[in-house]
Amino acid sequence: MxxxxxxxxxxxxxxxxxxxxxxxxxxxxxxxxxxxxxxxxxxxxxxxxxxxxxxxxxxxxxxxxxxxxxxxxxxxxxxxxxxxxxxxxxxxxxxxxxxxxxxxxxxxxxxxEDIEESHYMYLAVQYALGNDAKYFARSNSIIIEVGGGSTELMLLRKGRIVAAHSLRLGTVRVDEQSRAAMGVTGYLMRFLADNVRNACDSMEEELPLGGVKSFIVIGHDARFAARIAGIEGREDYRVIPKAAFVAVIDRLRSMSVDAIVSEYHLPYDQAESLVPGLVIIGLFLERTKAEELIVPNVSMREGLLVAIAGGKGGEIEDEIHTQVIASTIGLGRRYHFDEEHARNVAAHGLFLFDKLAELHGMSRRERVLLEAAAWLHDIGTFIKADGHHYHSEYIVRNSEIFGLQREDLTIVANIVRYHRKAGPSPSHINYMSLSREDRTIVLKLAAILRVADALDRGHTQRLTLEGLELKEDHLLLKTDCEGDLSMERLSLIEKGDIFEDVFGYKVVVI
CATH class of the missing domain: 3.30.420.40 (ATPase, nucleotide binding domain)
Incomplete structure (x- = not known):
């Protein structure tokens, strides 16, 4: 070893x-x-x-x-x-x-970026819970961390991430707001209650919080509460009954910062932020049906260690891929996309990517970016069908997908931009702002996506790819469809141009 x-x-x-x-x-x-x-x-x-x-x-x-x-x-x-x-x-x-x-x-x-914080937070939680993570995945869950500058939230539907949010609601930031109000009585509690209520209301469409039964919290404030009121779970986490947690908040709210420092032997800066942090957690808890809090003894730093370690046999990479796609589909549903068409295009795109590995020379990372782009290429129709590729690019560029960093999202946004109509041009600022290597990735993946999209021109999922063959200067696609393929052939004439330019093969469906 x-x-x-x-x-x-x-x-x-x-x-x-x-x-x-x-x-x-x-x-x-x-x-x-x-x-x-x-x-x-x-x-x-x-x-x-x-x-x-x-x-x-x-x-x-x-x-x-x-x-x-x-x-x-x-x-x-x-x-x-x-x-x-x-x-x-x-x-x-x-x-x-x-x-x-x-x-x-x-x-x-x-x-x-904040979405990366969520990524490492998720890894840390999964590592700490171990095999027990499967138990908590049976119900809808929230994973929350209240930090000094922000509150990171992940919403999971039966173990699959549907959304990740970063709220500008941290203990230090809240304290600055309170000081600006010059100690107005009740201001802090009203400020926190209003912010949490607005955040919860905005998340209801993604995951009804009333159905959340697993409430998982990380951060030093939660660990403090677990130390004085928690029940031993495993070595890496503790469980706090809801009633015990509320009692901790009530007791701490009745104490001065100096009294908290004296009784619990905490550094002053930690004692100062303790009540706001726990109150934020408690306000979110109240919107759920959870009867206990799960508090892993980890932070983002442990998540980074897990990422460095890599997991057993690629387990971490496989799990993150699953959550990336779950988050991607969650984004698509938020904008009422054609899910069956997107699923079909993603399947065809990945089929082409895997079968043409020697031709394109890309890695597993690029495969994930193609899959995300395939799911989201038509998301812009939520704004307007005409010119929806521009709208798709805008939505993706200004959204967050769990597990994808900002540079990854920029690549995905460019891929969906070029899934139809004209290809990349030196006059396109968003494309030219990419590095040469990333522009090449966009070209290759957009070429594959256009072919996959052309195979479901009518959004009817009437065919499935069964094989392909590279023959001279042609890529022959074999399908299970015995009907008329004239619509798909016409679509490939319109959309196969970039594939031919990039890879040197004219695409033909047979």
């Missing part, structure tokens, strides 16, 4: 924290050491829009200390995975911050 030592560092809204772990080739990890220190990055970013000089200096000092710890394990700074979340993401001087950190510590900071 081989093992390697890795480090993950998270630069969050309330502090900088690191995990050092051994990663085994079996897809598991063993934590060797944790380190970190509170730093008020979020208070700077959310109040003034930038990170102050003093906070930058403090951050560099903390990171230098972590660098020395990593060296004792033989880990070089450039080898560590360093991620920054909402505070740095929103700071106007984020580029200067990242540059100074790199020059002074050697760490290369990667800013993760």
């Amino acid at each position: 081989s093992v390697r030592t890795e480090a993950v560092i998270e630069i969050g809204s309330t502090g900088i924290r690191a995990i050092i772990a051994n990663i085994f080739d079996t897809g598991i990890y063993e934590v060797l050491e944790r380190a970190g220190k509170p730093v008020s990055l979020g208070r700077d970013a959310f109040a003034s829009g930038s990170i102050s000089r003093d906070t930058i200096r403090e951050s560099i000092a903390v990171l230098r200390g972590i660098r020395e710890l990593l060296r004792s394990y033989g880990i070089k700074p450039e080898s560590a995975r360093v991620v920054a979340t909402s505070a740095i993401r929103e700071a106007e001087n984020r580029d200067a911050f990242i540059d100074r950190v790199a020059l002074r510590t050697g760490f290369k900071v990667e800013i993760v």
